[in-house]
Amino acid sequence: MTKRRICAVTGTRAEYGLLYPVLKEIQSRKKLSLQLIATTAHLSNEFGLTYKQIEKDGFNIDEKIDNLLPSDSALSMAKSTGLVTMLLADSFQKLNPDVVLLLGDRFETHGAATTALLMNIPIAHIHGGEITEGAIDEQIRHSITKMSYLHFCSTEEYRHRIIQMGESPLRVFNTGAPGIDNIVNFKLLSKDALEKQLDWKLTQKCALFTYHPATLANNDLRKDLDIVFDVLLDSGIGVLFTYANADSGGRIINKKIEEFCKLDPNKYKVIKSLGQLRYLSAMKHVDLLIGNTSSGIIEAGSFGKPVVNIGDRQSGRLKGGNVIDCKIKNLSKSIGLALSSDFIIKCQNQQNIYGSGNASTSIVNELINQPLSVVKKFIDIE
Incomplete structure (x- = not known):
């Protein structure tokens, strides 16, 4: 049986933490093969060398990309994005994934999406459709949405927003937020x-x-x-x-x-x-x-x-x-x-509006069953 190769790219401790239950679920499925690339802050001593936690959690890191420049300027952030975009091309060429899995809206995530798009690799994106008007993440997130083929969002309102951007409703799924899975599953x-x-x-x-x-x-x-x-x-x-x-x-x-x-x-x-x-x-x-x-x-x-x-x-x-x-x-x-x-x-007395803790199962089921393509038709809202 040929396994579908899922290549997840992670650049920070926070985004990895949200990806964690999805990665574990992928690991457990016989029809999938997990590939993992660690970039940016994970390789920085200043930010805690958090790739070590990924390995401690039982994941094999297939590729490590050290692209974070030692400066705090917008110029350095732009250059770091260029570096990760360039270096990921070699990693994707080597790993030959069937789909690239991304979460969120960071600059290195945008670099990963750009590289995958240019190499004709379908993208599955988690946490699209959200609004954060005070950060550049806002533009990055929506840009990644338009580059992605499969969309896993955390609320029904966010699902509708992705559809509003011309994405087919058949490829947009309200799974809830995978971070809630950690709360349900971890022994705190x-x-x-x-x-x-x-x-x-x-x-x-x-x-x-x-x-x-x-x-x-x-x-x-x-x-x-x-x-x-x-x-x-x-x-x-x-x-x-x-x-x-x-x-x-x-x-x-x-x-x-x-x-x-x-x-x-x-x-x-x-x-x-x-x-x-x-x-x-x-x-x-x-x-x-x-x-x-x-x-x-x-x-x-x-x-x-x-x-x-x-x-x-x-x-x-x-x-x-x-x-x-x-x-x-x-x-x-x-x-x-x-x-x-x-x-x-x-x-x-509040209930969490972002789900009940079964997002990872829903996401991985779709990663197994959905057809993959880089060709999309823009769906106008009637």
């Missing part, structure tokens, strides 16, 4: 076990903080960070930080986090990459999430946790009732609301 760490692994005690009131660059914002990032960290200091809560991603401005954020944590190591802790198990376990045990990451919008609802979503990076994304959108100037007030008894009760 107890608070004591998590604290032992972190070598740090969660304080009486504690937040999980992840903040990425809003790459389309015209505001002064350093000035914004000064305000955010002043509010965190004045709030009195403990904070567990994770690193920002490798987008333009990410290194500025990470430097600020490192400096801030030195103020009180008992109260503030930074971990470059928690990995999915520790990240979700932390999400379970903290009192609230603060930042502008999609995990606060998508996964946190499964734990009934309050989320303070800062700024416009996630503007346009569907949000549950546990999410408080706020401008930086209103951050202190929003943290107070998130920790209020009434709002906590409201959050605990």
Whole structure:
């Protein structure tokens, strides 16, 4: 029996964490053969050499592509995209996949999609149709959608948006978000076990903080960070930080986090990459999430946790009732609301709008059964 070769390309810890249950499901299917390429931040010591976690999870990495330049500028991001686009051509030529599997909207993901398209390899894309108006991810995501043949989206509204872009409804599937699968399937760490692994005690009131660059914002990032960290200091809560991603401005954020944590190591802790198990376990045990990451919008609802979503990076994304959108100037007030008894009760009564934890099975079933092509007809909406 000839197995269908599925080549997944991953560039960051966060996107890999969401891909993880899909990759495991592919591994378990006799009709599929998994190929895996690690790129960008996975190969960077600065961002935690997270390819090692992929290997620890039981995956063989077929190709490693070190394309991330040691700079924080838009120019370097553009050059890193060019590098990964060029180097992936050799990898795809060598591996000869039947389909390239991509998740999300990062610059290296766009490079992978461009290479696959030019080499006539069908693309299957997860998490298309979403809106994030404050980041360049917005344009990248929709561009990848138009290059892709199969689409796996996280809500029915996102499915309709992809169809609105001219994609055939027969190739667009509302599977839910695969990140919810991890919450359902993982045996999460107890608070004591998590604290032992972190070598740090969660304080009486504690937040999980992840903040990425809003790459389309015209505001002064350093000035914004000064305000955010002043509010965190004045709030009195403990904070567990994770690193920002490798987008333009990410290194500025990470430097600020490192400096801030030195103020009180008992109260503030930074971990470059928690990995999915520790990240979700932390999400379970903290009192609230603060930042502008999609995990606060998508996964946190499964734990009934309050989320303070800062700024416009996630503007346009569907949000549950546990999410408080706020401008930086209103951050202190929003943290107070998130920790209020009434709002906590409201959050605990929310259902997650992004699925129930069976996305991976649905995605992989379609990867097995759907015909593949690079030829598409634009479907007009009547």
